[in-house]
Amino acid sequence: MTQAPEQEIRTYIVNTFLFGEGGDSFNDEDSLIEKGIIDSTGVLELVAFLDETYGIQVADQELVADNFDSVTKLGAFVKSKRG
Amino acid sequence: MCGITGFVNLSGVRPDAAIARAMIDRIPHRGPDETGLHLDGPCALGHVRLSIVDLAAGQQPMCTEDGRYWIVFNGEIFNHVELREKLTEAGHRFRTRCDTEVILHLYQEKGADCVHEMNGQWGFAIWDTREQSLFMSRDRMGIRPLFYMKTAENFIFGSEVKSIFSHPDAPRRINPKGLNDLLTIWSTVAPNTLFEGVMELPPGHCLRLSGRELRVSRFWQLDYPEPDSEKSEDQYATELLDLLVDSTRLRFQSADVPVGAYLSGGLDSTLITSVVRRFTDAKLRTFSVTFEDAEFDESSFQRQAIDYLQVEHQQVRCTKQDIADNFPDVIWHAEQPTVRTAPAPMFLLARLVRQHGYKVVLTGEGADEMFGGYDIFKEAKVRRFWAQRPDSKLRPLLLRKLYPYIPALQKQSDDYLRAFFYARPEDLRSRFFSHLPRWELTRKLEIFYSASLKQALVGHDTYSQIERELPDAYPRWHPFCQAQFLESRYLLPGYLLSSQGDRMAMAHGVEGRFPFLDYRVVQFASRIPPRLKMKVLDEKYLLKKAAGDLIPPFLRKRPKQPYRAPEALSFYDPASGKARADYVSDLLSREKLERFGLFNPQPVQHLVEKARRGKVIGVRDGMALVSILSTQLLVEQFIDGFGRIGA
Numbered sequence: 001m002t003q004a005p006e007q008e009i010r011t012y013i014v015n016t017f018l019f020g021e022g023g024d025s026f027n028d029e030d031s032l033i034e035k036g037i038i039d040s041t042g043v044l045e046l047v048a049f050l051d052e053t054y055g056i057q058v059a060d061q062e063l064v065a066d067n068f069d070s071v072t073k074l075g076a077f078v079k080s081k082r083g
Numbered sequence: 084m085c086g087i088t089g090f091v092n093l094s095g096v097r098p099d100a101a102i103a104r105a106m107i108d109r110i111p112h113r114g115p116d117e118t119g120l121h122l123d124g125p126c127a128l129g130h131v132r133l134s135i136v137d138l139a140a141g142q143q144p145m146c147t148e149d150g151r152y153w154i155v156f157n158g159e160i161f162n163h164v165e166l167r168e169k170l171t172e173a174g175h176r177f178r179t180r181c182d183t184e185v186i187l188h189l190y191q192e193k194g195a196d197c198v199h200e201m202n203g204q205w206g207f208a209i210w211d212t213r214e215q216s217l218f219m220s221r222d223r224m225g226i227r228p229l230f231y232m233k234t235a236e237n238f239i240f241g242s243e244v245k246s247i248f249s250h251p252d253a254p255r256r257i258n259p260k261g262l263n264d265l266l267t268i269w270s271t272v273a274p275n276t277l278f279e280g281v282m283e284l285p286p287g288h289c290l291r292l293s294g295r296e297l298r299v300s301r302f303w304q305l306d307y308p309e310p311d312s313e314k315s316e317d318q319y320a321t322e323l324l325d326l327l328v329d330s331t332r333l334r335f336q337s338a339d340v341p342v343g344a345y346l347s348g349g350l351d352s353t354l355i356t357s358v359v360r361r362f363t364d365a366k367l368r369t370f371s372v373t374f375e376d377a378e379f380d381e382s383s384f385q386r387q388a389i390d391y392l393q394v395e396h397q398q399v400r401c402t403k404q405d406i407a408d409n410f411p412d413v414i415w416h417a418e419q420p421t422v423r424t425a426p427a428p429m430f431l432l433a434r435l436v437r438q439h440g441y442k443v444v445l446t447g448e449g450a451d452e453m454f455g456g457y458d459i460f461k462e463a464k465v466r467r468f469w470a471q472r473p474d475s476k477l478r479p480l481l482l483r484k485l486y487p488y489i490p491a492l493q494k495q496s497d498d499y500l501r502a503f504f505y506a507r508p509e510d511l512r513s514r515f516f517s518h519l520p521r522w523e524l525t526r527k528l529e530i531f532y533s534a535s536l537k538q539a540l541v542g543h544d545t546y547s548q549i550e551r552e553l554p555d556a557y558p559r560w561h562p563f564c565q566a567q568f569l570e571s572r573y574l575l576p577g578y579l580l581s582s583q584g585d586r587m588a589m590a591h592g593v594e595g596r597f598p599f600l601d602y603r604v605v606q607f608a609s610r611i612p613p614r615l616k617m618k619v620l621d622e623k624y625l626l627k628k629a630a631g632d633l634i635p636p637f638l639r640k641r642p643k644q645p646y647r648a649p650e651a652l653s654f655y656d657p658a659s660g661k662a663r664a665d666y667v668s669d670l671l672s673r674e675k676l677e678r679f680g681l682f683n684p685q686p687v688q689h690l691v692e693k694a695r696r697g698k699v700i701g702v703r704d705g706m707a708l709v710s711i712l713s714t715q716l717l718v719e720q721f722i723d724g725f726g727r728i729g730a
Contacts, residue, residue: 015689016693018530018686019530019531019685019686019687019689019690020685020686020689021530021683021685021686022530033502033503036523036524036527039503039524039701039702039703040489040491040492040495040499040503040701041491041700041701041702041703041704042701043491043495043499044491044494045698045700045701060496061496063495063496063498063499064496064498064499065498065499065502066498068499069502
């Protein structure tokens with residue numbers, strides 16, 4: 001059975017943007033921008049991660065906070081794109 | 084321009100000349116032409132000289148004809164000719180043409196008030212043999228450095244901390260609070276420095292040591308009075324140009340050696356060079372740095388400026404490997420960590436200047452702070468404008484105008500741009516509204532702090548420290564002026580004029596002169612209405628207007644390109660996955676990180692892995708790598724050992 005995307009996304013965020021530290025400093029619903037976890041480059045890194053890990057191509061109009069700004073939103077976005 | 088150092092034994096014991104000599108020998112780069120030492124009572128005054136005015140005379144330490152006052156002086160007093168005339172009329176007699184002697188006589192005449200008469204850049208110390216007291220002063224904007232340390236037995240001072248550390252009574256320790264300040268606002272908050280017990284005399288301050296009593300007092304501070312509502316835009320422009328011509332001429336003429344200029348290809352340095360070309364008959368040579376990476380390179384603009392100005396020009400090309408190779412020396416001279424690699428190319432540029440036989444350069448430093456050139460001012464203006472009508476659909480479109488040179492930002496959707504720049508109500512209430520995005524982003528580096536560093540910082544808050552020392556009038560200033568103040572009071576002296584300015588130039592015995600930082604220009608600029616500094620979003624509007632045809636037309640249309648250099652890629656080559664220099668791997672190893680105790684090895688290892696793969700591309704990650712590496716270099720060269728790596 002494959003790992004739930006939320007768990008994989010959370011691990012990626014903690015390792016990439018928090019350098020393995022402070023994994024308990026945010027929950028899956030928290031806004032990644034408001035928590036200061038990602039900056040503008042971070043958004044682009046997330047796009048690359050979704051492509052490399054799930055083969056998801058993100059269209060410009062999909063690059064919005066409603067899809068990307070929390071672990072839960074990212075998980076839902078991945079699931080919807082995978083159908 | 085030179086270097087000064089010395090100490091006073093607080094128990095009255097005659098100083099050991101060998102100690103003073105060792106202190107002088109630490110800063111030979113600041114004054115390769117001569118050295119001098121004078122001992123009197125409990126005081127030792129040391130000097131290294133870069134001869135610029137009256138090459139034959141002017142040796143220091145220098146004394147008044149009665150032998151009462153002795154001075155060591157680093158800097159230039161540009162109005163020394165006028166001051167000399169006034170003093171001569173008052174009965175003073177001079178033996179040299181040096182500005183140093185003018186300070187001595189002015190001090191004899193006016194005491195501590197002498198600094199109000201001086202137009203220049205300075206750090207000096209005067210020993211009064213009769214009173215057995217020491218008077219020190221630093222210029223208004225903090226162009227020249229001056230540090231001191233008071234122990235139980237000695238008061239020790241110097242242009243650079245390394246001369247202080249050469250005194251056996253000076254302990255070498257990192258100041259965690261100073262480190263945290265720098266890793267938040269990019270500079271320390273004077274008088275604190277990176278080193279425990281070492282103080283920096285803040286810009287525009289004097290100090291007097293009598294017996295064991297030390298008194299520090301301010302003689303000048305930036306202020307933003309109400310603009311003159313009667314004055315027209317044209318009047319402002321005309322007066323500004325007159326002032327700039329005078330301040331440039333003054334800085335160009337006050338030297339008995341040839342003067343060069345930095346030419347970046349931007350508005351400020353082009354304007355200064357153009358003023359010299361048009362208003363003096365001097366033959367001028369200009370110097371610039373170019374980059375192998377197109378993202379940072381401005382050589383096409385430099386060529387256009389050279390064609391327009393018709394100057395002889397020299398340039399040095401800076402590669403990522405150059406930055407890696409020279410970074411240990413950069414930190415040895417800067418004496419503090421840096422969040423950016425930008426000082427390194429300036430180090431190469433100063434070396435180029437010196438190789439061509441020049442000791443003095445004019446630069447455009449200060450124009451962005453005084454006349455509203457920085458993107459941080461523009462960003463604050465747009466965010467505040469949008470915050471007045473948060474529901475507006477049109478106002479956030481202005482966010483597209485910000486940071487055209489940052490690709491990651493330009494690739495964002497409108498939705499994300501709004502999310503990044505949205506001003507929360509608590510941001511709007513902050514006294515640091517303009518600078519919060521930069522400071523908060525930098526503050527994220529605390530994720531790398533070790534447990535012991537975090538422990539040492541309990542109860543310390545950089546923001547509160549700054550709030551306590553804001554001028555009383557600050558809340559009443561226009562928000563644009565508040566942003567200018569923060570930039571001019573902290574980043575300018577604490578980073579641009581020091582790590583990127585004095586220290587890089589003086590590493591090669593080159594003196595920088597800054598026409599935009601003439602205090603008359605600064606005071607004039609502070610009275611310009613903010614709407615004329617940045618008209619809508621047109622930065623340095625009034626300065627461009629004042630410049631007229633002194634600048635080529637392309638400079639009016641060219642979007643501002645801030646001076647930047649490659650960051651993480653300067654230290655790791657993703658093609659090989661290796662560090663570009665051995666010291667990088669060594670200082671970022673788990674062992675060295677644990678030994679120095681400032682950073683937690685685990686997240687740093689994550690960062691290093693990211694850098695090896697070429698994935699450190701964001702601003703925050705780049706700052707983290709450069710900050711941590713430069714801090715490790717500082718500890719290696721000043722605390723763990725004492726000397727340059729490889730020396």
